[in-house]
Each structure stands twice: as structure tokens, then as C-alpha cells.
Amino acid sequence: MNSKLLTRWGALLWIATTGFAAKPQPLHDWRLGRLLVPDANGKHYAQVEGRVTVETAPVRAMIFDGETTRLELPDTTAADLPQRAITVEMCVMMGHTARWGGVVGFLQDNGKYEKGWLLGYENDRFSFAVASVGGPGRLTYLKSPKPFALGRWYHVAGVYDGAAMRLYVNGRQVAQSAAQKGDIDYPPHAWYTIGAYRDDNENYFFKGKLHQLRVYAAALPQKVIEAHARALESLLIQPLEFAAEPRLRFLPGGRARVRWDLAAPAACVLECERKGDAERIRIESKKPAAAHEVALSGLRPKTAYTYRIRASGLDGDLLSKAYSFDTTFDYTRPPTPPTRLAPAAETDAARRAIAAAGMRRGLCVVYGLEGGRLAYEVARQSEMVVVGVDDSPPRVAAARQFLRRQGVYGVQVSVRLASDLAAVPMPTGLADLVVSEAWLRGRRAGSVQEMQRLLRPDGGRLVLLAFKDGLDAATRKAMGAAVANAGLKAGESAKYLEWSCARGPLPGAGSWTHEYGDAGNSANSWDDVGGADGTDDLSVQWLGKPGADFGIDRNPRMPAPLANHGVLFHQGLNRLAAIGAWNGVILWSLEMPALRRVNMPHDCANWCLDDDTLHVVARDNVLLLDPRTGREQARLVVPPEPDGPAGEWGYVGRTGKWLIGSRVRRGAPFTQYWGGFAWYDKIGKAQMKVCSRALFAFDASGTSPTPAWVAPGQAIINSTITLGAGRVFYLESRNPALKENTTGRFGDELWTDLDRVCLDAATGKELWRRPADIAPGKIVVYMSWVPGRLVVMSSGDKSYHVYCYDPKTGERRWAAKHAWTRDNHSGHMQHPVLDRKAVYQEPYAYDLATGKRWERGMGRHEGCATYVGVRNALIYRGRGRSIAMWSIPSGKVTNWAYLRPSCWLSTIAGSGMVLSPEGGGGCSCGNWLETSLGFAPKSLQERRAK
């Protein structure tokens, strides 16, 4: 045997043992889920006919509408198809049942003339048909014994080997026949069609989704079919339905906690893997329960993970879809916990100060250093960012060396040298907590007034401790004198002298608690912002994270950020973060797959805020979260519609003691963000309005799981739901034609039988209902309330129509109309801003009392954002497409060059500041600064200078 022959035998042996030769290669492997449909070889392109839509999640799939969609290969003849043996397999989701159903085939079945083959369905059973030259002269149809369920994925395979036919569903053989023998008997003329049962006499369209479709010129063995089905397990296994989808919260040290709620108690397993890594972590939550919480650990920094939840159900395992998270957005302390040192006065002092501050995260200033130990202890005992400051280079150097040795320098603690401790160049109000190591060790450093200046308004706390051990009388006296007249609360314990104070809210500070500022949709923060009426009156307090990677993009018009009591809330791509408004420190964040809503001009926001709670909509639920810690206080579920379609939570707003909500059809809110459609600016489908089928009220404390009242409706336009003076106002269409709607989104039919409605927020009782009598808001329609006035703005026919009513009676006070500025880039969908005197609708303002138009033009908007109000100015996207301010008193326009907001509303005012979390970085279009910023009034800094 020569060496060449040996090599060949060796190769054959290798093929036999590895099974390489057995690996089947499909003749056609259709790449569905793309608008162009090539097969795997890229040689054949199916000709797409009819309406074609594709989806990419959970898998790429083509959607067949059952009326027009099908794929044809007009040049394919019988000679191009398998002759003797054939396997046809598909991953399919059925969307209907039909007497004659085909997914793929090449056949004629006309009376007694039956030839070719077909994989499809008959009524609610999958079927596989073949006609052969040695068979009975007609097609043999194999049918699965069990019906298929609509809306579920199946792997279905039909196999014919020249002697037997077999039908497999999800890898299991469900039917077989030996009726056919020999080569496939093809008709001379037929259509190789995907998505229809098509021959000379029939053309029945398939309705459903196709993920995979393969045709082999071989009969695949059962084990291969099983393997193919197994590979699709995540699709085929019954999906796990949640009562509330998972919420992931990062914890310090590379850990995370995941919570979820099931509809029925079950034991669960969370399976987590690093993207691109086969290794899978399994964390069991063994106890059968509805509410689950597990902890993940050992997470790597800046790494993407996916996870699924598997639950044991009565009908086998249930598997959730795959969720993802990325530790890039873990804003907690880095994963090396500082070590504990021998106890010292600083250990105790830090503990007391942190307890007094009542917060574990935020920014702490250590004012005056004596070695850096107090800064270290605050860092070790909390999750705070710590900044030390002193005016002595040797003290600064010593503290840095000490903190570096402990491994926290630059990571959690930093130290700055200031030339004058009594006037450090720190921005006013940056600190959640101010302590002094110098004072603790008996050195009366700097000035108490300067320490107080550094305190964050609305809750910042100064805790000055002096260790009594070794404190001489003179120093004690001097300290007492230093704090005199500073308004500090004095105390004394066995070890310490103690002085403390908490800073109150800034006079004139406002808030941004709902999509348009307040529950009345005034688009006004009512914030004085230190009297600022131009960008020159504000200075940057902080900048940094979250960055553009946190968000979806600049275009899909996401919900506005919220701010109250010194905390800013910002939504990203299925995530949210709470940020210290005065220092930019991220206090907590949540990764929530169910958190996404876009196209605000045609819907309503998915969150709102009050003094104690952040209310966040997550599909059917509202989560009540502690604003400062993110702790979940309660979960409320949308009241179901008796005998009605499945719903989800739509509107959420706060008034009095009530949390007002609405129910929309499941899937009605816009969530799509990809492509030009998701700009939601072009006139057409993007202008469809999301409407609710009911309004309801819960006790806002979350203590009762049942609503106080439910008021059913037909089509309550979400963008008009407005709260004020204990009332709920909205527009509702009672057009009978709307009953046919199945999407929860409505177009021009809304303008028939349209009413203005007012309910009592406490009881849901209808207080008045009047015909809306407004111009159709084909582009947008909004409603706003301020004390004594209710305003409706509808946009259509190239005009803005403004109407003003008495909120008590609904009687019209005045109406006005003017041309919109343009029909793109939100020039046709601006939301009005209201203050006590006027309603501002670009480019004019109308006197609220009389409707008289002020001709003095507002600063003209550029780009897609909408206006928001502060006491003396409107903030908008203006000059140079950057964020600008138009002074209401003077009409002067100022701007921050190269600073871009999102494409709707991302720059707000609240807590005495202008806050602009990053919203425009996804635009690959310009010179943008691309960062989150907080602006504070310069007048605050100037007060210090004086």
C-alpha cells in the first residue's frame, strides 16, 4: 500500500469516526428575517412578494401576513429539487389555522392530479405531503396527531427517503407512512413557493413567522433532526411569563442582584453567561415562590452578559427570553473593598457622619486633613465618593500617600490642594456630606461658612466632630466661637463635641416630576434657577456619566428626565439611573428589560416622581422605588379589563394622595428605535396616537393592591391626560368605529365624537364632559393645566390651534391659531409651555386670561427638541442647534455652543439647577460635547465671592 493510499484510507477513517461525512449540507438554506432572502450559498435569491416585514428579536424571522406575503423562485424547476430523498425542515410560528396550508412546496393537487411535495399544515395540525413515482399516484399527507398552538415556535421536519415518509415536530417523530416508493413524482409545472399553498387552482397564504427553512436532497436521520431541534430549544420551549420582568441592580464588588416575579409560584434557575463564552453560571432559587431574588457575583468589569430564567412548570420547563446586561453600567464602587484598619477616632466619626447623612452613596468632602484616615473610613464604611481638601502641601501629600497605600486613592478618594481653605474653588452645593478631619483632631481649619457653602441644597449635611481626648480648653473655646452664629446644632458625647446642620432647599427651586414638568403638563419647572434668564447666568457644576452609551439614541423621543429634591433620574436603553443633581454622582441604577417607551409626542411617559417615590412603569406593573436608594417599596398591577384584551400600564401620574394610571392594549406603546420611522417626526404612521381603554387610581402609598376606582373609556388620548386641582382631564373619542381597532394606536378616526372630559381624581366620578370642538390634532394633541386654566393644543393643517378653557366647567375662554414653523424637526409638534400669565407656543405667546397674542417672537427652535420653562426663560434647542435660553423679560437668546439635547426633551430644570443628562450622542452628525451636565446659578458662586 503506498503512502498516498494510506493517506486516503486515513482520511476516510477520520470522516467515518468524526461523522464529518454525515454532516448534512442543505440544498437550500433560506436566510429569512432579511428583506433580501438569499440562501446560505448566496446563490439563490427568493423573490419577495407582498407586504414584507422582518423582526430581529428574539430571532431573525420573516413575518407572513396571510394575505400578500410569499417568496417565489420563478426559475426553479423540478430538476433543481431533490429527486429521491428529501428533508424539509422549518422553524415556524403559526399565526392562523387553515384547511389548506402550505409553508414551502412544489406541487400540484388538483382533483386527482397530485404531484410534488409540501410541508405545511391542515387546520391546526402540521402536515407533510409527498407524491412518488412508485406510490399510489396521489399525495400522501402525514399529519401531526396533536394540534399546534398559535404564537409558539416549532421545529417541523418532513423526511422522505424513497421508501418511507416521516414527520417530526420539535425533534420527535409524530407520523410516518410507507405509502410512497421511489423518486419524487414532480409535476412538469409548479411553483417553488415559500409562504403559500400554491398550485394551479389554489393560492392560500401562510400567516405566521418563519425563522429557518432548509431543504436537503437527503433523508436526515432522526438524531440529526433531534439535534437541530435541540439547537432551537430556547425558542421551542414554552416561554416563561412574568408577573413582573427581571430587574437587575449592580452591587459593589462585581456583584448584582436580580429580582423577578412570576404569576404562579415555581422554583427557578437563573442561567447567566458572558457573551461569547460557553461557560454558564447557574443560580438556583429553589423555593417555589412567585417572587424571586438571586445574587450574581464575580462579574467582570466592562463585560456584556446574557441571562435567562428557567422555571419548573406543570407542563415541563418554562424558559424566559434572553436578557442582557453590561457591567460598563455598573456605577458602584470598584471591586476591591478597602481593608479594615485598627479602630481609631476616625472609624467612629465616619460611622456617625454617615448615619447622620442618612445616605450611603453621594459625594463627601473632607474639609481639612490630618493624614487622610477619615476620608478612608468614610470610603470604607459607605459607597460615597470622597474628596479631601487642605491648604497644606505636606498634609495633602501625606494623605495621598496614606490613601494610595490603602488602594483607594483615585478609585474612590481623591485629595486636592487649595490655596485658601476659606475659599476653595469647589462649586457651591456639591457635597452631600461635609466632615472635617482637622476639626476631629482639634485643628480649627478653614471656615464653617465655607463648609456650609459646600453643602448640597435640600438635604446636604455638615457633621463636625471634635475628639475630646487631648482637646485643650483654648481650642475648644475657639471652636465654639467659630461655629457661633452659623446655625449649627451643638451636642456633646463622651468622646466628641459635635456640631451639625442640614441645608434646606434653595429658595425658588422647582422640580420636574412628570413628562412635561408637572402633572398639569405645563412644561414648566417653576424653578427660579437663581434668577437666571440666560446661559451666561449658569455655570457647570458637574459633567460626566451617564454618557451616550447609556441611552438608546438621540432620536426616538424618549421620556424626559425627572428631578426633585436634589436627585435627577434618567432613562437609557432598558435602564435608568438616579444621579445626584448637584454633583453628578450616580446614586443607583437599574437594568430593566421591560423599561422602554419612545415617541412621547404621541403617547405619555412611563414614569413620574413625587416627594417620596419614583413610579416606574414596567409593562403591566408600576414599581414604586425609593428615590434616594432605588429600593423597591411596592408593585402595583394594571387592573385587567373584564373579558377584554390583554393590557399594560399606560399613563402614570400623581395628584393628591392618588396615583393615576391608565390601561392600554398590550403592545400599544411605541418601543421601536431603529431607522427613519423611529424618528417619529414624519407625517404618517408615527403620528398615530396611543390611547387608553381605562383610567384608574391607586392609593399612591402602594399599600393597597386594588384600585380605588376604574373608569372605562373607549379611546382616551394618552398625550392629553392631565392632572390638576384634584381632577383628571383628557380627550376621549367615542367613535363607534374605534371598536374595531386592535393595536391601541389611532389615527384620523379619533376626531369623530371627541369629548373633553373631567373626572374627580378621588372617586373617578365624571364631573363634566363636553364635545371637544377642536381642530383635528393630526400631528399632535396636548392638554395642559395651570390654576384656573385648561389649555388644549392641537396641531394639523400647517397650524397650531390653541384653546383655553375653564377647568371647573369646561367652558371655552378663548381660541387662537397660527402657522407652525415647519413640518419637520418637530416644527409641527412643539409642546406648549405655560406659566401663570401666558401659554408659549412657538413662535408666539398668548395671554392666558384673554388670549391676546404677544407678538414678541420667542427664540426660534432648531432641531427636534421641545421647549421647557423656568421662571424667567424658556430652554430649547436653538441657535446653532445647541441648547439655548430665551429670556422672557428681555427676549435675549444665549446658548451653550456644541451642546445638544435629545430629539425631544432631555434638558430640564429642577432642584434649582438646569440638568442635561446626555441625550444626543447617538447623532453621528456634529460637533457635540456628548456628556451629562448639571448647571448651577452663578449667583450662588458669586454670593461666596462676596
Place this chain on the structure above:
Amino acid sequence: MMRTKRNLPRVWSPLGALLAVCAAAQADDWPTFGHDNRRSRVTRERLAPPLTPAWKYAGPRPRPAWPGPAKWDAYARIKDLASMRDFDPAYFVIAVGDKVWFGSSTDDSVRCLDAATGNTVWTKFTGGPVRVAPTWWKGNIYFGSDDGKVYCVDAATGEERWAWSPVKKDQWVVNNGKLISTWPCRTGVLVQDGVAYFAMSLLPWEPSYLCALDAATGRTGGAGRFVVERTGMAMQGALTASAARLFVSQGRQNPIVFDLRTGKPLGKFGKGGNGGVWGLVTPEGVFIHGRGQNHGSDGELREFDAESRLRLIRFRKARRLAIAGGMVYLTGAGKLTAIDWARYLPLSREYGGHGAKLRAAQAKLKQLRKQGKDKGEEATKWRAQAAEARKRMDALLKRLNACTLWSVRTDCVRSLMATPDLVFAGGDGRVAAFGREAGRERWTATVAGKAYGLAAAAGRLFVSTDTGAIYAFRPQ
């Protein structure tokens, strides 16, 4: 910069002299970011694989100035947007003689390490992150900090020689938990002809400062020294210089060029939004910059005439590039490619000329269209010019593509450095060396993290990764 005669043997035998000349010809330092002020990333240091690990400095993970870019531009359907502000993903090193220096964005310091052992020789703290690699010049180390100052320290001891800020009264802002100046130095310091160049800049609506000081004394004033104050700028990333010009990156804004002697702005390169922080200027007067991204472009490097600022051609999907020995080596799209620069350059200039004509014609046609004159004789003339330019550009593109000498697949595309006979490239979890002749992979080593920084000196290779690690490799 060649090592000086301190490295020459003391015995001056004829053979020793010959060896010394060879050694000098092969030995090179890495005294500034990108090796030299042109940021060539080309060294005369000959590294002979296989290399073996010498030491590893395990620093804390760097804290870049800016978070990552958006995941996509969904409206324009562009995925994988390139960061235009990624100038500090790792601790980039410089190396001269037996020492290595780097700045830290995490603990706000500059460190000097022993190049042989990796042991720390000294640490100099500043008040803010040091984001760009220091520069060595005449025994001093120069660097800028987010604290708003530029420092000059003794290279051997870290002792401060001078520190300077253009701002009389600083105002700090909170930046990701640290207090930095409103005017941080994020350009590093470039020293040329005894002058230290740097910028203090952050917020476009605030003034930015471009400064040129006497490098020895830190003094302003005198010929060739200036402090220029301008608004509307965001100067960041290492500066690049030719003999007469200073090229300044601006993150998401397009780069700007200044007269090196006066600080006078001479104009910007490319379109607004064609930003990036990666720059290189060639001895032939070509400025290559990127990886900006603007509506549909793919995060490429762009080639300009440094003098006229004329756009020449784009290196599509290119991440990093070095030009050595008449060859362009570039990484990107999973490949390392070599291009014949001598042939490519004149063709790209010609291509750029026709590109300018095409743009001019298109602008004119747009103007005529607005005036409703797009069917007249003048419009026909401009359309013909555009068509002719397009035709010539298409033809040139084929000839430009034919300049590619070889291309090999590699996952090492994050960093690039050329030695006399090798091209080193850094990737995710590894670094590799390729032969310059044909691109054959000659050596590879694993590292933890993404290898963003490469440098070579005294026979050693230094690799900086995004985990905060610095690796030193030496010949076996």
C-alpha cells in the same frame, strides 16, 4: 530620538567601534506619545522575537475622560460608532534609556519605573487625572493634568521644576466623582525646539487656551511663545506637530491647525463632526487623522494635505496606521495591510484634487438648484465637471487599490508600531509581531485586556492595556 553616546562601549577598538555604530543605528528611545512629535509610531529600535515577559505593572483600571460612544446612530442605521474621544483608554508609556514613565487617569499621578524591573522609582501626584503620556526632553518630564496645570519635573527624581496654568483664578467642576479644573490639560505636552506646547480646554462655550512656553523655564513671552485664548473649541488628545504647524484634535469636532510660531489658527480639516483624536503627520506633509464618524462614514482615518488642508482620501475602516520604509501599514476590519506609499501618495493627491473639483461642482449645482437655474448652460457645465471628476476618481481608486502589497487577517487592530523589520500590533488579549516584508506573524504573546498602547526602547517592548496593566517584554 536616538539614544545618546552614554550607551556606547567604553573600549574603542575598531571592532567595538563598528559594533557601537550598529548598536546606535538600531537603538532608539520612545520619548513622547507615538514616539515623536509627528506621532509616527515608528522606531529604529530593533526588537528580536521571540520576546519573553520581563515584568508587569498592574495598575488600577484607567478612568477615561469620556464614556464610550453611543451604541449606534439608529436614525442613520449606523452601528458600532467609533469613539472620537478615546485618547486615554490605557496608561501609555514613554521610555528613554533605562526608565519608563506614564501618567495615570486613576490616581492622578505620573510614575517613573525602572525599565529593567518595573519597580517604581518615583511618583509625582497632581490634583487631577493625567490622561496623555508625558514627554521626555533634556532630562525633564513634561505633562498636563486635569487639575488645570502643566508640569515639568526632573526625569530622574520627579522633583518639580515648574508648573503653570493660564488661568489666574481656577474654578473646579465635578467630573465623575473628581474635582477637576474647568480648564484641564488633556493634550499632553509637546516639546519642539525648546518650546512646550499644550492646550487647556473642556467646554466649548468657555475660553480654551493654546499655549507655547519656554520648555526649560516655563516662562511665557519671547519669540515663538504664546498664550492664545479662543472659544468654541474642545482641544483634547495628543498634539501633533510638523516643522511649522501644530495639529490639534478636538474630539467630536474636526481637528484644527495652528501656526507653530505664532499660535495663529490656520483652519480646520474636513467637515464639522469629522472628529477623532488620532493624528499623524508625515515628512511629506500629509496629515492623517481619525477615527471620526459623520453620517454614514465608517470611522476611518482620513488623509489631508497638511499645508492646504485639502482632503485627499479616506482609509476606510482603518483604525491605526504607521508609515515606515516607504510602506503604509494599517490595521482595521480584521486585517493588517501594507501599501506602497511611494506610489500611493501621488495618486491620493491627484484623487484629492479631483475630489475638490467634484465638491466645488456639487456646491455650485446646489446653489443653482436653489436659484431654479439647474437646467441652464452653467449647470450643464458644472454637471460635466462633476462627471469628469467622478470618472477620474473612479479610475484613480482602482490604481490606489492596486498599491496594496499584502494584507493578512488578524484580530490585532487596536494599536500599531513599526520597527525596522517588524510591525507590532495590539489586539484583545494579545499582541503580535508581523514581518514587514509579507505580513507573516512572527511572534505573539497574551496580555490581559485590550492592548491599546505599544512602545519600544532599549530592546524592550511595552504594552499598555485597558485593565491598567503595563507589560514589558525583552528578547529571550
